[in-house]
Amino acid sequence: MNTVRYVHQVRVPNGFPTADDFAFADGPLPSVRPGTVLVENIYLSVDPYMRQMMDGGWDLHAPLEGRAVGRVLESGDPAFHVGQFVFHREGWRTHALVDTADPRLRVVEAFDGVPLSTHLSILGGTGLSAYVGLVKIAGLRAGESVFISAAAGGVGTAAGQLAKVLGAGRVIGSAGTAAKVRHLVDDLGFDAAFNYKDGPVADQLRAAAPDGIDVYLDNVGGDHLEAAIDSLVEHGRIAWCGAIAQYHDAQPPPAPRNLFEINGKRLRMEGFAVREHDHLIP
């Protein structure tokens, strides 16, 4: 127990990443210095945006960035004590020495009946993304219909349920397998869901939302975005959070051909961040 195991990225992938793009590296357990805490990680978050980090955002052969929740093993700062659960960004490793000046380090509460992992899901960045996207960016109002792409993913599952809590009308999701589609409708309360591999997204969305949609929460871009623009009613809003479809391709796909409908239907498309941007700004 006095070593740390890290995941390093060892090469930049071309297209879909493989295990060979990564390697384990072991190192000694660091000792706590004043102004640091040693954390034993319990949950690590793995997120689609990391695919984009692999294209140059992460240094090769070095510890990686990522959200994590763990327990303080040793503390060199009176503000943190041993046994506390903390959230931080030194992911992809079994133990982390975290600088307590890092503003992203914070103590997380262990709520009764709420699993610790939720600090990385519904109570973490994904839940917050869903909330920000629906409430702050899209301004979802009661009775409005919502389409959510990548609906079986972290943000999507949170958003679909949250939309219902917020009083949305029809909530429609897309996912990539029949099992996920069933999960959305049977377990998560989506009104309708479809498998985007079953046919053109635009046709399936039109069938699922014959009266159109008011809000689109986009995680995907590409043909989903085009379909949403097609189905959005006047003054519809697009909250665009990342673009999974593009992470694997150096060349982004052609953007929607119907983009000018943004003018015709007076749509508002607003991007928002599920992560800090400082890694991405050139």
Next chain:
Amino acid sequence: MTMKTLHLKARPAGLPTAEHFGVTEAEIPPPVAGTALVENIYLSVDPYMRELMDAGWEVGGPCDSGRAVGRVVASSEPSWPEGALVSHGGGWSTHAVLTAGQAGARVLREHEGVPVSAYLSVLGGTGLTAYVGLTEILRLQPDESIFISAAAGAVGGTAGQIARLLGAGQVIGSTGSAAKVKHVVGDLGFDHAVNYHDGPLADQLHAIAPEGVHTSLDGVGGDHLAAAIAVTREFGRIAWVGAISQYNDAANPPAAPRNLYRVADYSITLTGYQVRHHLHLRDQAEALLVPNVQSGRLRIAETIVEGFDHVVDAFIGVLRGDNTGKMLVRL
């Protein structure tokens, strides 16, 4: 006395020509109770009319939507008094007949020192489009920078000047010739302008504004929207007012910008709008614009073509970018 009206003969594929239009000449209808006869003075020719040729104007029917300004020459309708200067949407005709409460028509308040043509340009839909884009859609704040495409065009040239009146920081425009670049900077007071024929637009803009701009106003679409997306900084806003680049081939729109994902990555807002949904802001806009027109601080940029027989030439010209500022036909 007769009146002339243009009608649509055929729907074009691509750039329209004179062959797509015909002129009808008819007796002016005798006065009917509750109507007023307007003799048009200026007709507006605008890029969006290319869209009307595909859907909006009927083949064989008159080109009967389009802004015009004229004077009431005979009236039995008190809301349209004889002698009044009126703006209406009756289209490409020498005369128009107005009825009480006619949609899209209004008596103009004539301001001293403001030429009649201004009611179709800086004080008409053009100026209002620019004003709405900057205030209502972009909510431009003092010291914020802006990129404006089609900067020598009617909306673009007015928008750059209004941005200045609103206290904008750097105002950058793009246009299609060296002469227009000179006009945009020299006459309209933009800080910088680039000729998009001189090299990739985004590269030219990055050279001028290495840190990007806070806001963009695009009326072109295609590569110009892509450049706006490329140069708008994090949390920036883009107002999309039109897409002249694709009006001639609406069935085959250009591949939309490949950098569209930047909207998501940089938390940019892209909003489409049309001025007709913001007409309630007209008084507010006039309060800003009229004194600045009167003082000469706001330049009225217009290209005026003489004579009803040249309406179609003027229209094709505006689609080709022959104009600087608002393209009008004086009858």
